[in-house]
Amino acid sequence: MSYSILLVDDDEVNHDIAKTMLGESHNYFSAHNGEEALALFHERKYDAILLDVVMPGMNGYEVCKAIRSDISNSDTPVLFVSSKDCIEDKLEGFKAGGDDYITKPFDADELSFRIDRLVKFSSEIDTLKVNCEAAEEVTLTAITSCSELGLCLEFIENSYQCNTLADLSSAILAVCRNLDLNASVQLGLLGEFRDFCNFGVINPLESELLxxxxxxxxxxxxxxxxxxxxxxxxxxxxxxxIDDDEKYGRFNDILALVVRGADARLKSLETNIQAIQAKNKGLRELSQVASKDLEDIELIFKNYNQSCQELVETLIFDVEDSIVSFGMSEAQEQTLRETLDGAKEDLQKIQEHSEDMSATFNDFFIKLDKLID
Structure with missing residues (x-):
């Protein structure tokens, strides 16, 4: 496989040796000091950098640190090349941001192996980054979708507590506000529709379009x-x-669910209202029948009381007219008259009680009619 390789060494001979070991299939770019290396580095992207440690001016560690500070190509693989083999020098190379460290002398197979490994490792890192970015995007989309779906579920749950058009419209418009949407809504029950919006007022054209x-x-x-x-x-x-297809699609799905939920709640409310109206109609008819029956009973009772009153008065008149022929003493006559007067008073009390009962029933039916209305 052909690579683009930046060779950084102050010795031209080392450049030739590296090219010979790696072969002619690669594209080589040569720099003989740190400043020249950084200038070439910023011109293009490389598959790998062979970087000498000991150079005049900037040493290899300083060059590597400068490379790692470049945001655009900071992940370019760096292989330090040095005659120093102590652990301190290698640690210094890794601290500077190097990916590998090879000591002189080395053979062609080892150098080729190190370069291949670094390039493969870098490629895998790039793939992982792409996958991570994609995963982050998917995760963010999923979180956003869950949040938006949560608004829809919350609306459906809250809609069961909405018993008026105003309550339901407020719940719908709250979802729209949370989605940063300007909305108008038209809701209806029993054939009567009302307009609502979360900004300003609805003009006649919008109402007609709705x-x-x-x-x-x-x-x-x-x-x-x-x-x-x-x-x-x-x-x-x-x-x-409309400029965000994914978001546009999500909003279409969510708002369609909200409208379907609102429609279901309004159907339920209408069914309940119709049931209550039917029940009230039955109660009203029953009240009217009972009220008419009460009037008939009251008339019969009045006639009965009148008959009783006339009967008692006739009885008193006949008794008083016949007292003389009974041969009773004055005390007996007085006792009899008091008994008759007491019976007459008792009858009047019964009549008054019946009138109170009639008034109570009339008051009950008046209250029942008001309750039904």
Missing amino acids: KKGRESKTVINIEKRSFFNSAYCSLLIKNMP
Whole structure:
């Protein structure tokens, strides 16, 4: 395999030796001091750098540190070449950022092996970096998607607590605000629809577009504007992220779920309202029947009381008219009259009690009618 190799050594002979050992298949670039090496380094990217340690001016360690400080190509493999074999020199090379260290004299196979290993290692590092960047991007996307999906799930959960159009619209618009979206929404129950928005007011044209979109029951995308529609709900987004395909796709899915959730809640509310209305209708009809029956009973009872009153008065008159023929003493006559008067008073109390009961029933039906309404 052909490599691009930067040879850095103050001795031209060492350049020739390295080229001979590595062969003519590679592209070589020669520098004879540190300054020249850095100048060549910044001109292009190399597969490997053979760097002599002992040089006039900048030594190899200083050159390597300068290479590692370059943000663009700081990962270029560096192989130190030196006649020094002590551990301190090798440690100094690794501290400077070197990837390998070979001591003179060395043979061609060892040099070729070291170069191949460094290039392969560098390639694997580049692959890992690319994979890591891709993994980070996927992870970030997954985290973002989970967060956005969490908003959708939170809305669906909260929607079960919404019992009015205003409550449900607030929950929908809260999702849109958290997604930095400008939204208008049209919601309806029992054929009556209302408009809501999270900025300003809805103009008549937008309201008409929401109505037309709702009747279509589909998703309509027109550049940055998108309509998400169902039978009970129509949502207009004015600033969809059309420049970000991935984000645009996520938002489409999330907002479609939000509208479907809102539609389901509105259907449930409408069903409950219709059930309550049917129950109230039955109660109202029952109240009307009971009230009519009570009026009939009250009339019958009044007639009965009137008859009883007339009967008692006739009885008292007849008794008083016949007292003389009974041959009773004055005390007996007085006792009899008091008994008759007491019976008359008792009858009047019974009549008054029945009137109180009638008033109580009338009050009950009045309250029942108000409750139903």
